Amino acid sequence: MSEKRFSSILTASTLLTVLAFSVCFLLTTFLIGCAQPQPQPQPETPKETQKISEVQRSEEIPEMFSPSKPCSKCHNGLKDSFGNDVSIHSSWRNTMLANAAKDPYFLAKLTSEIEKFSGDSKIIERECAKCHTPMAAFQAKVDGEESALFTLLEKDNQYHELAVEGVSCTLCHQIENKRLGNEDSFSGNYSIDSSTFKPDRLIYGPFEPEMAELMRGVVGYLPKKGEQIEKAELCAICHTLYTPYFDEKGEFLGHFPEQTPYLEWLSSSYAKKVSCQSCHMPQTKGVRISKIPANPKFLPARSPFYIHEFAGGNVQILKLMGMNASATLDKLKSAVSVSLETEREGDKLVVKVRILNFAGHKFPTGFPSRRAWIYLKVVDGEGKTIFESGNYTANGRIIGEDEPFEKHHDVITSENEVQIYESVMVDSGGMVTSTLLRAAEYIKDNRILPEGADPNKMHSDTVPRGVDGDENFIGGSDTVTYTIADDGRARKVLVEVFYQPVSHRFLSDLSKTPTALVNEFLGNYGKMEKTTVVAVSEKILE
Ligand code: HEC
Ligand code: HEC
Ligand code: HEC
Ligand code: HEC
Ligand code: HEC
Structure with a gap:
């Protein structure tokens, strides 16, 4: 024809x-x-x-x-x-x-x-x-x-x-x-x-x-x-x-x-x-x-x-392109829930934070610049902060995050420690990298497993890395225990789960190759809110 x-x-x-x-x-x-x-x-x-x-x-x-x-x-x-x-x-x-x-x-x-x-x-x-x-x-x-x-x-x-x-x-x-x-x-x-x-x-x-x-x-x-x-x-x-x-x-x-x-x-x-x-x-x-x-x-x-919705978690880039991101925001929020239990043990406040993954795969999943983390804050009766882990700066850096990367935690005892769920890539020489064409393997992958996944029986290319010894890192959830020094003043615990489609590591890596398109992207992205609150939980203490 x-x-x-x-x-x-x-x-x-x-x-x-x-x-x-x-x-x-x-x-x-x-x-x-x-x-x-x-x-x-x-x-x-x-x-x-x-x-x-x-x-x-x-x-x-x-x-x-x-x-x-x-x-x-x-x-x-x-x-x-x-x-x-x-x-x-x-x-x-x-x-x-x-x-x-x-x-x-x-x-x-x-x-x-x-x-x-x-x-x-x-x-x-x-x-x-x-x-x-x-x-x-x-x-x-x-x-x-x-x-x-x-x-x-x-x-x-x-x-x-x-x-x-x-x-x-x-x-x-x-x-x-x-x-x-x-x-x-x-x-x-x-x-x-x-x-x-x-x-x-x-x-x-x-x-x-x-x-x-x-x-x-x-x-x-x-x-x-x-x-x-x-x-x-x-x-x-x-x-x-x-x-x-x-x-x-x-x-x-x-x-x-x-x-x-x-x-x-x-x-x-x-x-x-x-x-x-x-x-x-x-x-x-x-x-x-x-x-x-x-x-x-x-x-x-x-x-x-x-419906041809195909929503994932990429709220920020959709917004950057002037698209409607509301379905994506809802989708992202449907992915996890967070709950907390508290107990006083002498001069310590013990907070157990449990995070559940409802997505059909790891959370976060997909492109390796995705990351989620736990923000935890304990305040006294006047609202003064006693303990804080996982706050972040305007440019998207997590406070307390180690270089070249923060390791996985089962127990957190200091404000300098923060639980970040992410995959971290290394090149063939074992150096942490954000370059896709140099990445040889993951040195860390503690993204929360989907329900039913057994870390010991997963496809070899998806097994978690760097979580050894954490027995509550299981299919569908992870629990982090925070042990916080407290003389009895603590009155409220607040927990939030944050998500970024573009981690600070990937952002700062981009700035090392200032091409015209990189500069344009960094210029526009720099003005945006880079973090989304995905889940929140709060508890008032007696
Ligand atoms: C003139 C109207 C018209 C145009 C233009 C048209 N379609 Fe369709 N399409 C239909 C109708 C009518 C059906 C339903 C047939 C039925 O179910 O009996 C259909 C069915 C379909 C289906 C199958 C759905 C299913 O399982 O029944 C797909 C997929 C589809 N169209 C895709 C496309 C794509 C891609 C294009 C553009 C290249 C396109 N259509 C252009 C009228 C159109
Ligand atoms: C990412 C792949 C993808 C793209 C892109 C896509 N579709 Fe589809 N489409 C699907 C899938 C998957 C289904 C069937 C969902 C199901 O029934 O499980 C579907 C279903 C349909 C149907 C049948 C709807 C129904 O429920 O009976 C039509 C018609 C259709 N698509 C047309 C289009 C048109 C037109 C476009 C472009 C504007 C488009 N699709 C783009 C994957 C896609
Ligand atoms: C031809 C390759 C291709 C196929 C087939 C395909 N996808 Fe995708 N998908 C992509 C690409 C490429 C992107 C987005 C790239 C980007 O972010 O620039 C994407 C993005 C997505 C996103 C949005 C993620 C976000 O960041 O918010 C979802 C959800 C998704 N796809 C689901 C599906 C589902 C479900 C199917 C099967 C029905 C499917 N895709 C089939 C290539 C594909
Ligand atoms: C039980 C529901 C469920 C199933 C099944 C599911 N997903 Fe998702 N998916 C989600 C939720 C919720 C999110 C948002 C959280 C996130 O981004 O990780 C998501 C996010 C995504 C994203 C976006 C990640 C990003 O970077 O923004 C992609 C891509 C994706 N899914 C692909 C798939 C593919 C491919 C399959 C099938 C193999 C699949 N999903 C099966 C619920 C599901
Ligand atoms: C097999 C298909 C496939 C190929 C090949 C591919 N991508 Fe993608 N890419 C995707 C999908 C699917 C997504 C979306 C995943 C998600 O949202 O988590 C994506 C997302 C991305 C993103 C994140 C975009 C955003 O808005 O967050 C970047 C950056 C990217 N790809 C770069 C590349 C580069 C560079 C290459 C070539 C070296 C490449 N991709 C090749 C499928 C592909």
Whole structure:
């Protein structure tokens, strides 16, 4: 099918009115023949699609992806039975997935990694492109083009429109049910059909559609049921990331487990029962998944409907990009709860702080700059502070935090000690590093385990580090005991759990490579609140 003919189908079909459609539907199941031009205002031409169609491509290579805009014509403006807007395109637009290529922290970090790398920077850019600009990277690869990330993002690059979309509709929904869960699917090695042309390309969804031809007629993709879309293994492709690491001369040494939420989930009690989708796509009911056809007879409402929310914990970067971070803030707060017990033992106040993890993986999880920590304060009757552990400065540094890193604690006896839940990376020489391409292993990983995880039986790339001897560091929780000198004045104990998506270690490491994008990011991030309160507990003492 020629590009030209496809474009004319596009324009003609978008003119469809509901009436015209209903009539046509009775006449024929295939729309192309009956979509006559209507006396209606010309709909906006999907510019992105046109631009992609202009790409010089050999006859044998199909155009695999589409920007999201043409999809929004039907999959936006959706309401559930409570009247809430659950539009697919607008929900997705507001996620980190949709912004994976524009994310200023990502772009700054990438330039920083390039600065520190002595090998060919294209190697790095191609690596990052697999997940942060996946549609552009994959199409370029199939086309036999150079796929360095900054090249793909250039305004006049033929893949620009796909690149800026980050992780978009036609990426997730075209992933085939192949190799899922296998190691060779990890690190962004999704399998997507590269030989079928539109309008025969398949878009996988959770249901067997009846109105498939309607969508095919307009965008050239045929929706079809694909059970993989509901599996955690689909998410595992990009959320299990083994990053190659190198020595200072740029010599390749091996692969490092940089992000492992899926492997953490596998060892939890959620595995096989509660998928990533169940937690990250909230369910609602009574949604007609497409605006067209408007007649509910042809497309009845669906329950459950999975909202494309994909909230995680990255409140700060969403805010920095001017996105709505409220779902993410709620998600983050749902991850943990904290409780405390107190006891007086002679001239000591003993406070046991228990923190529970409700997420389906470690807390925090994902990118290694995430960290959470416990703030504890004891005050007397006048509100004067007797003891304080874990306060922080405006630039996000935790007071009392040791260099190069604070070790894990089971018992805390001094204000200089603080419990920080984090992963700390070291290079092949054993030095603490924040450089992704130098990280060889973790020297510390005391992120709180998900419920049901047994530290001794976890996947070898996710075993906790530096927690030896702490018997209450178990699946789903950790307890820290604070032993505080007190002559009986203590009247109140306050505990807060804080979270930062960008730890101070990663921030100050960035400032060592002052590229233009690093300076821009640090300038803007510097003005922001870098810490979120995730959970709070308080106790008044007798
Ligand atoms: C002209 C309207 C229209 C456009 C444009 C459109 N779709 Fe659809 N789509 C539909 C309809 C109608 C269905 C439902 C078919 C059914 O369930 O009978 C559907 C179904 C789907 C499904 C399957 C859901 C399921 O399991 O039933 C997915 C996924 C999907 N569309 C994605 C997309 C993507 C991605 C794009 C953009 C490339 C797109 N759609 C563009 C109308 C459209
Ligand atoms: C990160 C991957 C991902 C991206 C990006 C994504 N989707 Fe989905 N989508 C899913 C998953 C997973 C489901 C199925 C959830 C379930 O039923 O378990 C789904 C479901 C759907 C459905 C069916 C809804 C239902 O509950 O029946 C439609 C339609 C759809 N997506 C369209 C889109 C469109 C349009 C876009 C782009 C604006 C998009 N998706 C972006 C993963 C994705
Ligand atoms: C093509 C790779 C890819 C696939 C497939 C994918 N993701 Fe992601 N995901 C990403 C990238 C890239 C980011 C954000 C990058 C950034 O922060 O710049 C992300 C971000 C997220 C976030 C937001 C995290 C935050 O920091 O707040 C959640 C939640 C998430 N993904 C869940 C899922 C789920 C659930 C699935 C499966 C249905 C899935 N993803 C499939 C690549 C992917
Ligand atoms: C039981 C519910 C639950 C399940 C199951 C679950 N998650 Fe999460 N996830 C959460 C919560 C709560 C958070 C927010 C806390 C955090 O950021 O760690 C989160 C955060 C995340 C983040 C963002 C971390 C960040 O840096 O902001 C990613 C990415 C993610 N999950 C991916 C996944 C993937 C992939 C799966 C499946 C293998 C999965 N999740 C399964 C509840 C869940
Ligand atoms: C296998 C997929 C994959 C590859 C390859 C990948 N990333 Fe990511 N990246 C992700 C996902 C998924 C997230 C979001 C995780 C989370 O929120 O915890 C992310 C998040 C990030 C973040 C944090 C962004 C934020 O807003 O907090 C940075 C920085 C980053 N990646 C840099 C890179 C660099 C540099 C490369 C190339 C060397 C790279 N990534 C390659 C999947 C990938």
